[in-house]
Amino acid sequence: MSSEDPDESEQPVGTEELATFIEAKYGDRLDVDRREKLREKIADYREAGETVSDVALENDEGPTYDFEVYRGDETNHG
Amino acid sequence: MVEESLLVGSIEALGTALRDDRLTVVELTEAYLDRLERVGPELNAVVTVTRERARQQAERLDEEFDAGTDRGPLHGIPFGVKDLLSVKDHPTTWGAAPLQDQTFDEDATVVERLEAAGGVLLGKLSSVELAGGFGYEQADAAFNGPGRNAWDPDAWSGGSSSGPGSAVPAGCVGFAIGSETWGSIITPAGYNGVAGHRPTYGAVSRAGAMALSWTMDKIGPLCRTARGCEQVLEAIAGPDPRDTSTVDRSLDTDPTAEPTLGVFEDVTADVEPAVGSNYEESLAVLEDFATIEPIELPEYPYNEVADLLIGGEAAAAFDTFVEDGHIEDLTAPADRVGGYAQQAIPAKDYINAMRVRRKLQRDVDQLFDTVDAILAPSLATVAPPIDTPFAEYRDPHELPPIAAAANVAGLPGVTIPNGFGDRELPTGITFTGRAFADLEILDYAARYQGRTDHVDYTSRLGAY
Numbered sequence: 118m119s120s121e122d123p124d125e126s127e128q129p130v131g132t133e134e135l136a137t138f139i140e141a142k143y144g145d146r147l148d149v150d151r152r153e154k155l156r157e158k159i160a161d162y163r164e165a166g167e168t169v170s171d172v173a174l175e176n177d178e179g180p181t182y183d184f185e186v187y188r189g190d191e192t193n194h195g
Numbered sequence: 196m197v198e199e200s201l202l203v204g205s206i207e208a209l210g211t212a213l214r215d216d217r218l219t220v221v222e223l224t225e226a227y228l229d230r231l232e233r234v235g236p237e238l239n240a241v242v243t244v245t246r247e248r249a250r251q252q253a254e255r256l257d258e259e260f261d262a263g264t265d266r267g268p269l270h271g272i273p274f275g276v277k278d279l280l281s282v283k284d285h286p287t288t289w290g291a292a293p294l295q296d297q298t299f300d301e302d303a304t305v306v307e308r309l310e311a312a313g314g315v316l317l318g319k320l321s322s323v324e325l326a327g328g329f330g331y332e333q334a335d336a337a338f339n340g341p342g343r344n345a346w347d348p349d350a351w352s353g354g355s356s357s358g359p360g361s362a363v364p365a366g367c368v369g370f371a372i373g374s375e376t377w378g379s380i381i382t383p384a385g386y387n388g389v390a391g392h393r394p395t396y397g398a399v400s401r402a403g404a405m406a407l408s409w410t411m412d413k414i415g416p417l418c419r420t421a422r423g424c425e426q427v428l429e430a431i432a433g434p435d436p437r438d439t440s441t442v443d444r445s446l447d448t449d450p451t452a453e454p455t456l457g458v459f460e461d462v463t464a465d466v467e468p469a470v471g472s473n474y475e476e477s478l479a480v481l482e483d484f485a486t487i488e489p490i491e492l493p494e495y496p497y498n499e500v501a502d503l504l505i506g507g508e509a510a511a512a513f514d515t516f517v518e519d520g521h522i523e524d525l526t527a528p529a530d531r532v533g534g535y536a537q538q539a540i541p542a543k544d545y546i547n548a549m550r551v552r553r554k555l556q557r558d559v560d561q562l563f564d565t566v567d568a569i570l571a572p573s574l575a576t577v578a579p580p581i582d583t584p585f586a587e588y589r590d591p592h593e594l595p596p597i598a599a600a601a602n603v604a605g606l607p608g609v610t611i612p613n614g615f616g617d618r619e620l621p622t623g624i625t626f627t628g629r630a631f632a633d634l635e636i637l638d639y640a641a642r643y644q645g646r647t648d649h650v651d652y653t654s655r656l657g658a659y
Contacts, residue, residue, distance in 0.1 A: 135539035143535055146523060151532050158330065158536035162506055165499035166544030172495065172551045180549030181556065182410065 129163035132156055197226035202366035203652035206272055206423040209369055213260070213271045220260070220271035223369075224253035224315050227273040231317055231367040234659040238348060238365060239340040240358040242278045243285050244318040249273065252315045268426045270313030275368040277356050278319035279326055279405035280414070282306055289405045290322035290355070292338035293521040303403025304435050305372055305414050312430035317368055320358025324525050325516075326379060327355040328407040328509045329533035334581045336527035341581050345387050345655055346620050350578040353383030359417045360387040365655050370418040370427055374404060376411045377501050377602045381610045381625060384417050385573035388612040388621025388650045391417045392424040392637060394432065395630050396605025398446065402437030408508040409440070410549075411501070411602055419652060421611055421640035428633060447631050450567075450638035456481060456626075457490035457566035465593040466575040469616030474572045477613045477624045480646050481570070485639070488566055493558040497599035500548045500555070504603065507545035510537035556604040563629035568636050571597045573610040573623035580618075597627060607633040609640045612650045621650065 136156045140147065147155065197218050201209060212218055228246055235241030256271045281287045281299035288295050306316060323336045334341035334351040342357025344350035345364040352361040356373025360383025363371050373380045375393045384391020394415045401412050416427035434443040458478065463471030478487055513534055516522060522534045562569065575592035579585060601608050607630070610623040624643070628636035 131541075135541075139535050139539050143517075146520070147532075147535070151528075154529070154532045155536055158533055159539050162502065162536060162540050162544070165496070165502045166541065166547070168496045168499045169503060169544065169547050169551055172547075172554070174547070174550050174554070178550050178554060180546050181553035182549060 128156065128160045129167055132160045132163050135159050135163070197222050199656050200653050202226060202230060203364070203419065203656060205420045206268060206370060206418065206426050209272055210268055210270070220253040220256040220315065221250070223271065224249050224273050224317070227317055227368060231275070231362070234365050235362065235367050237659060238343040238345060238352065238361040239337070240321050240342065240352070240362045240365070240367060241275070242288055242319045242321055242339060242358070245282065245285055245316050249315050249317050252310060256313055256315065266313035269309065269430055271315065272313065272369040273315040273317045274309060274370050274372065275317050275320040275359065275362055276303070276306060276372040277322050277359055277374055279322050279374060280306060280372065281403040282316065282319060285319065287319070288338065289326070290324040290337040291521070292324070292526060293524040295338060299403065301403060304400040304437055305431050306403070308431045309372070309427070314430070320362050320371055323355035323357055324527065324530060325513065326374060326376060326405060326407045328376070328505065328513070329525070329530035329537070331527040332529040332585050333527055334579070336530060338526055342383070343581065344578050344620065347618060349581055350618065350620055351386065351581050353386035353578060355379040356383045356417065360384060360389070363387065363389045363417050363419060364652050365659055366652065370416055370423055372414060373417050374412060374414050375602070376407050376413070376505055378598055380415050380417065381573055381598065381608060385610045385623035385625070386578035386621065388623070389417050389419055390421045390424050390640065390644070391415070391610045392428060392633070393601070393608045394428060394633055395446070395607045397440050397442040398432045398631070398633060399428075400435035400438040400441050402435055406512050408505045408512070410508065411504055421609060421637050421644050424609060425634060425637045425641070428637070444631060446633050448634050450635040453484060453486065454567035454639055455486045455488050455565065456639070457488055457562060457569040459492060459571065459595050459597070460489055462571055462595060466572055467577065467592060467616055469614070470572050470575060470577070470622050473614035473616065473622045474624060477643070478570070481643055483646060484642055490562055490566060490569065492595055492597060492600060493555065495551065495555040495558070495600070497555070497596040497603055500551050501599045501603050503540060503544050503548035504552070506537040507540045507548070510540060552603055555600070559600055559604045559606070560629065568632070568639055569597060569627040571595065571625055571627070573625040577616045577618060577620035577622060601627045606630055607636060609636050611640045611644050613647070614649050
């Protein structure tokens with residue numbers, strides 16, 4: 118996709134750069150149609166990311182996953 | 196000779212027939228195996244039939260009945276599992292063409308527990324490839340073809356538990372096990388007019404199951420009755436050292452005699468007309484034993500949070516699959532792109548989704564301070580025609596994001612058929628509960644089902 122593509126300006130920020138990153142790794146597998154679809158999907162994720170970022174969060178509101186320390190002789194976990 | 200109508204009976208009815216000596220476990224198993232082998236392929240519902248294993252288990256269970264041993268309500272009940280649960284000595288394909296020969300050395304915990312409870316494994320049932328984790332947009336998204344609806348093979352069965360969805364109403368199994376990350380039990384159960392239960396996250400072990408999203412995957416039953424789901428859940432729930440996400444906490448067992456059920460205003464505004472009218476009629480039935488109260492879902496971007504959590508985790512879960520090029524051999528064109536796009540989700544977006552998740556789960560939980568369960572139509576439409584892209588059929592219709600909210604928060608849900616809509620396809624109503632209130636919502640659903648007579652599965656016996 119060229120930088121003059123009119124659709125590009127409507128994409129969320131970072132879409133083109135992230136698509137370029139994927140193409141750098143897997144571009145030899147992707148034809149024009151799939152590259153276009155890739156941008157659509159990345160744009161969806163970028164929009165989701167921006168929407169989620171709009172939720173007000175305080176600094177101490179951490180993510181909901183809890184890392185647990187591990188000792189093989191003190192846990193039942195396999 | 197097994198009376199054919201029994202094949203679409205409830206788990207209770209099958210158990211009664213076995214205990215009354217009207218048939219043996221071997222006879223029931225053989226009848227289901229024959230039907231699964233004949234009808235399963237017509238619906239693209241089955242991947243592998245485990246005939247020899249089923250026969251051996253059935254013989255053992257008959258011997259136990261003869262010796263006076265009864266393992267409980269599932270003793271002698273044949274079942275199938277979605278083909279993302281491992282069964283040793285058989286392929287576990289995850290619905291994906293490049294993984295058709297994949298095998299594992301151990302049975303999934305759910306399979307072990309069901310067999311220990313007296314279940315008879317009949318086979319592996321169809322799944323959308325990788326449980327739909329790469330964002331499929333069409334019914335034809337598995338190596339063995341699109342899942343066909345038991346009420347109309349030209350309609351989609353739903354996904355990603357497409358085989359469990361159609362095999363249950365078609366009388367191919369006594370019950371089935373599916374999985375849900377975001378909609379994959381409720382959708383096929385709703386489209387096929389059966390009871391489908393999404394358990395509380397952590398209530399049922401995923402050991403031996405394909406991981407799509409470690410923090411959102413759940414395993415649960417699809418049955419012809421809500422009581423059946425309850426019986427299966429009791430056999431499979433509980434902590435498991437093989438799955439550290441499982442919790443050592445028993446499920447609540449105290450359903451309210453006259454529950455308060457929460458409803459969203461204007462919930463039917465954008466659904467198909469028959470979905471809306473069936474839902475309104477359901478509320479009138481529920482008022483027999485429940486109070487209906489309006490509630491509001493707290494404002495959060497539930498769908499976006501779910502998208503980022505699943506996408507971010509799938510990118511890691513299938514990193515090697517994508518890297519090795521297996522993605523190129525998937526069936527659905529959208530899946531052959533989605534796996535790449537997920538690799539471009541920034542860590543910040545995933546972590547922020549997890550932060551919002553913590554906040555929203557507390558706010559959603561507060562709804563249950565005033566209601567015992569939340570009601571909504573299970574789906575905004577009936578099943579799409581099998582050749583129509585999802586977006587074309589479903590996008591004009593919409594529900595409040597209760598499915599995304601419940602899955603992100605790990606809350607249990609159960610769908611029950613509540614009538615028929617367009618193209619004479621089933622519609623459903625879903626009860627969503629507080630974490631660990633699985634048995635309570637199943638009780639409310641069963642009481643609703645006991646007051647209605649929406650579905651006659653015997654008609655499916657003549658159809659196939």
